[in-house]
Amino acid sequence: MPIKVKQNLPARDILENENIFVMTDTRAMTQDIRPLKVLVLNLMPTKIVTETQILRKLSNTPLQIEVEFLQTVTYQSQHTDESHLNEFYKTFDDVKDDYYDGLVITGAPLDFVDYEDVDYWDEICEIMEWSKKHVHCTFHLCWGAFAGLYYHYGIRKRDRIPKLSGIYEHKLLNKKSPLFRGFDDVFYAPQSRATEVTREQIxxxxxxxxxxxxxxxxxxxxxSKDSRQLFVLCHLEYDADTLKLEYERDKAKGMNPEVPYNYFPDDDPTKEPVVNWRSAGQLLWTNWINYYVYQTTPYDIKEVENE
Structure with a gap:
């Protein structure tokens, strides 16, 4: 939450230059607050696991957030009980006339599938087009990020073999961005994908x-430079054992996967992984909600259509 200070306090300019949100007493007197509305398009087969991971990240804020879950109708989930979907999920027809402060589009296990061959690609495109006028800021995650880069900017993914799996060191390229408020200069993050885009494309x-x-x-x-779209190819929302479970699943399928990089101590799958990405993950999601949704979304959410 912002800190409130007097209008002319000298420290105000210093703090604002450090990307610390300072609210003057003048603005605070006129501020109205309402719950934020966030829609999650969950494309993962393990829907309950993904729901939990995302809600865990969204919950670490004093802001009141109303979360709704969205499913596709052109593909029926084979891994989640239909009663769960009927009770907790909406379809696009249910939400197409609504407006949201934030939208999350999750990943999906579709690394080697061309976008146009995805069963629900047309529906995804319809939702992404709808989001331009009905959502203030969209958080695209993993396959959802690749799909968003392709749909909005025509940037094509390419295969990456072997699959990228493990914990990797990353560096910030814009340390002053509010997105990285509280980050160290380098951070660790799980990766789990067999596709990529190049820095030249971006x-x-x-x-x-x-x-x-x-x-x-x-x-x-x-x-995006207008801060309406965020594309995240790593998985800072992952649990401690997510990569372990993926590795064991692929082994059981006879896929002979490589041991996830820098994940198990001494690269020994019998040892428990040590989590070194949780704090960066919490910062990323909290900063998104705070700086790219809460601070900039219109109070009358229907005004999103005119942004």
């Missing part, structure tokens, strides 16, 4: 800003 698009990258994992966080 830098060649004038409407995009490359925010964070890794010497090994490459492009990791991208933002």
């Amino acid at each position: 830098l060649n698009e004038p409407e995009l800003e490359l925010m964070a990258e890794s010497d090994i994992a490459g492009v990791t966080i991208v933002k």
Whole structure:
């Protein structure tokens, strides 16, 4: 939450230059507060796991956030009980006339599938187009980020073999950005994907800003310059055992996966992983909600349509 100070306090300018949100007493007297509305398009097969991971990140803020979950109708989940979906999920027809402060589009296990071959691609495109006039800021995650970069900017993914799996060191390219408030100069983050985009693709698009990258994992966080779109290719929301469970699943399928990089102590899968990304993950999601949603969304959410 912002700190409130007198209008002319000398420290105000210093703090604001450090990206610390300072609210003057004049503004505070006229401020109205309402709950933020966030919609989560959950494309993961393990929906309950993903729900929990995202809600955990959104919950660490004093702001009141109303979260709704969205499912596709052109593809029926095979891994989540239908009663759960019927009770807790909406369809696009249910929300198409509504407005939201934030939208999260999750990943999906579709690394080697062309976008146009995805069963629900047309529906995803309809939702992303709708978001331009009905959502203040969208957080695209992993496959959702690749899909968003392709739909909005025509940036194509390419295969990455072997699969990128493990914990990688990343560096900030814009340390003063509010998105990285509280971050160290480098941070660790889980990666789990077999696709990538290049830094040249991002830098060649004038409407995009490359925010964070890794010497090994490459492009990791991208933002539109108008701050309405955020594309995150890493998984700072992952639990301690998520990569372990993925590794064991792939082994059981006979896929002979590589041991996730820098994840198990001594690269020994019998040892419990040590989490070194949780604080960065919390900062990323909290900063998104605070600086890119709460601080800038219109009080009358329907005004999003005119932004």
